[in-house]
Amino acid sequence: MPDVAFVVKDVSDADDAEKLERALTRLDFVNGVNVDPEKGLVAVSYDGGEAELEKIEGAMEEAGHDVEPSPGADPSVG
Numbered sequence: 001m002p003d004v005a006f007v008v009k010d011v012s013d014a015d016d017a018e019k020l021e022r023a024l025t026r027l028d029f030v031n032g033v034n035v036d037p038e039k040g041l042v043a044v045s046y047d048g049g050e051a052e053l054e055k056i057e058g059a060m061e062e063a064g065h066d067v068e069p070s071p072g073a074d075p076s077v078g
Helices: 014-025 050-062
Strands: 003-007 030-036 041-046
Touching (some): 003 050, 014 030, 014 041, 014 050
Antiparallel strands (some): 003 041, 030 041
8 A cells, every 4th residue: 555645735724625635535546645734745545556646646636736746755656
């Protein structure tokens, strides 16, 4: 189960964080999500590989967020 972290600077409050968390947990392969709006970080645990990672990024963008991998994150792990 890979873990990946993203920098999402435009999560404004707890309601926004909850909305993003719901969007990600709707994906069948996502096992856990932790959104930290204060730090602008989203951590995701999921089953799969690159294709699933792209779907996670797409879901965050569809929810209206600008997404980039966290510094030091290696999305190819897993």
